[in-house]
Amino acid sequence: MNVGMLSFLIISVYFFLFFLVGTFIRNNSIVDMGWGIGFVILNLILTFLYPITLGTFIFTVFLTIWGLRLFLHIFKRNYNKPEDFRYATWRKEWGKWVVLRSFFQVYLLQAVFMWVVAFPIHTLYPAKQPITYLTILGVLIWIIGFAFEAIGDKQLSDFIHNPSNKGKIIETGLWKYTRHPNYFGEATLWWGLALISYSLSCNGLSFIGAAFITFSLCFISGVPLLEKRNASKPGYDEYKRKTSVFIPWFPKK
Known part of the structure; x- marks a missing residue:
């Protein structure tokens, strides 16, 4: 088997x-x-x-x-x-x-x-392969992704548990640069893991998982569902206008 x-x-x-x-x-x-x-x-x-x-x-x-x-x-x-x-x-x-x-x-x-x-x-x-510079690059990509996911989740949790934020949308911290920092982090860390695996196996199939979860988060189960759920919240249209949907970037003025 x-x-x-x-x-x-x-x-x-x-x-x-x-x-x-x-x-x-x-x-x-x-x-x-x-x-x-x-x-x-x-x-x-x-x-x-x-x-x-x-x-x-x-x-x-x-x-x-x-x-x-x-x-x-x-x-x-x-x-x-x-x-x-x-x-x-x-x-x-x-x-x-x-x-x-x-x-x-x-x-x-x-x-x-x-x-x-x-x-x-x-x-x-x-x-079968020894550690190479690709392995180290994969680790660095994983660290970036993990930071976005963990910090994004913590910032959102703290925001939700503050009663004064009921009905509002979070626009601070990492959420100032992307509307879905935790999803961006999830996808990114899997690309890091895929690169680590590829560097050790030289098997291009290592990237299938990262590609699948990125596509799923962007177009199926992650971003689309939350965008629809948040659409009716006050101020969300303006937040969408100035904030990148997935890949972090500086907000528009």
Whole structure:
């Protein structure tokens, strides 16, 4: 069994366990908590199956830092709260078919998405190349992306938890330069991981995951949904006019 097939098997079993728990507690939003930590678990399993090199160790460290931070961020946001409105809406719409449709349209779909995004992991093992300047460049790109995601999430969380900001839009910090700094950071750090993986494997398929998650965030699940959700907020049109949608840039006057 090649690494890609093995990875899909591991991811499928992982999300099936989440499906069982989510069905039992009637809360499918737990699948969101499984996203970041799932990559960490997959990568750690593969590190036990293949020889560890300095390159794979570096990759593992940065992937684990990202995955654990994202897991803790989502866990803190969702802990002891009812099912997210998206999954609650689907639960009502699906009626008696909720269990079956949840399996296919929530958990199995997430498994497929994770497998595609995880291409830098599939292609990394077994790593055959030594560390090069491309590895270092990948680390630097990851650091930039991680900073945007982590700082952007923290600034947004602090803004939301301030009662005086209810109904307002955040226009300070990183949010002054891009309307979605956390999404920009997520995409960027995956390009960093892809470059690290490519430098160690010389496999161009390493970039599939980064390309997929960038496209998804920009055109499917990330930016479009939040832009639509925020469109009715006072001042958002002006914020859109002067602030870059994704790639950070100085605001227009």
